Amino acid sequence: MDFAQADALNQAIRLLSLRHRARAAALIAPLGLHPGQEALLLELDRTGPRIQAQLSEALGVEPPSVTLMARKLEASGHIRRSPAPSDRRASIVELTDSGRELAERVKEVWRGLAEETVAGLPAAAAAEIPGLLAAMTANVAPRRTGPGRARAADSGG
Amino acid sequence: MDFAQADALNQAIRLLSLRHRARAAALIAPLGLHPGQEALLLELDRTGPRIQAQLSEALGVEPPSVTLMARKLEASGHIRRSPAPSDRRASIVELTDSGRELAERVKEVWRGLAEETVAGLPAAAAAEIPGLLAAMTANVAPRRTGPGRARAADSGG
DNA sequence: CACATAAGCTTATGCGCATAAGCAATTCTC
DNA sequence: GAGAATTGCTTATGCGCATAAGCTTATGTG
Numbered sequence A, B: 001m002d003f004a005q006a007d008a009l010n011q012a013i014r015l016l017s018l019r020h021r022a023r024a025a026a027l028i029a030p031l032g033l034h035p036g037q038e039a040l041l042l043e044l045d046r047t048g049p050r051i052q053a054q055l056s057e058a059l060g061v062e063p064p065s066v067t068l069m070a071r072k073l074e075a076s077g078h079i080r081r082s083p084a085p086s087d088r089r090a091s092i093v094e095l096t097d098s099g100r101e102l103a104e105r106v107k108e109v110w111r112g113l114a115e116e117t118v119a120g121l122p123a124a125a126a127a128e129i130p131g132l133l134a135a136m137t138a139n140v141a142p143r144r145t146g147p148g149r150a151r152a153a154d155s156g157g
Numbered sequence C: 001c002a003c004a005t006a007a008g009c010t011t012a013t014g015c016g017c018a019t020a021a022g023c024a025a026t027t028c029t030c
Numbered sequence D: 001g002a003g004a005a006t007t008g009c010t011t012a013t014g015c016g017c018a019t020a021a022g023c024t025t026a027t028g029t030g
Helices: A003-031 A037-047 A052-059 A063-075 A097-117 A123-140 B003-031 B037-047 B052-059 B063-075 B097-117 B123-140
Strands: A079-083 A091-095 B079-083 B091-095
Touching (some): A003 A037, A003 A097, A003 B003, A003 B123, A037 A052, A037 A063, A037 A079, A037 A091, A037 A097, A052 A063, A091 A097, A123 B123, B003 B037, B037 B052, B037 B079, B037 B097, B052 B063, B091 B097
Antiparallel strands (some): A079 A091
């Protein structure tokens, strides 16, 4: 691969990231949400109550980010946090009634965003895209040694 | 498109954004760069001197972001800023010798990142990806009325 | 030419996400 | 069962990017 191709790919990813995020932000702003929060709500809606470590894994963000996201969503009444009975370190996060309603709203705009994103593309191409993106994501994702926590493998910085 | 498909797409874009950016950050950190700065250097390397408004457009970020990025790259000696003779509001940004050397380094890691990103994908798929991403980006990009500056079309907030 | 509008840039401020560091609770190992 | 290592969460802090607001210079309009 020559530099022009490499640059086209990296730049395309960067631009799509910025634009898609900005568009998502614009769409969920009327719901009182900032980007990132919709992902937490949707994850809870998909899977039910989760502890923060699971949310961190599912959302692809670090634990401190989950702490802050959860705190804000709790403050606005969309989620509830309670200590886990089986593990007193852990915090169970679940949707409130308000959060469930909000999640439904988010799902509507989420559908609209996806359709807007692939508008004009051949259906076959659109169907392949999530898989392609996931494959690329896996390629650049930090390596996990196994069931354990991710470790910094390089000692040299 | 049902919600599951829409969600798969949006989530895939979000995750790729996070991971690709994180990987890029890890790769350019040894060069003393933070993510975003490499884009500015590469743009100058591609096109030669630009004023900040052009960089804002090319990089897909807002003018205040360019101001800060440029200030930091100037402080580290990689770019030079000088007033444009034809328009005293504008600031011409160009690479220094140090910046040109650094851009070459960036191009190397940029190639490596792209190859890592599409590793394992069929060559045909990899070749299509930049175009697909660009099409999606165009779909979610803010509408421009024409040659003029983008305007906020909604008065209602 | 005077004035209003637009364009280029900057400062101030806020949010998301990151890493570093630290505490509390759990689990592993002997 | 005691100490060590791991896990879950939090606080502190920093960077990128955004919007809001303001300054300076250019440009359009009478």
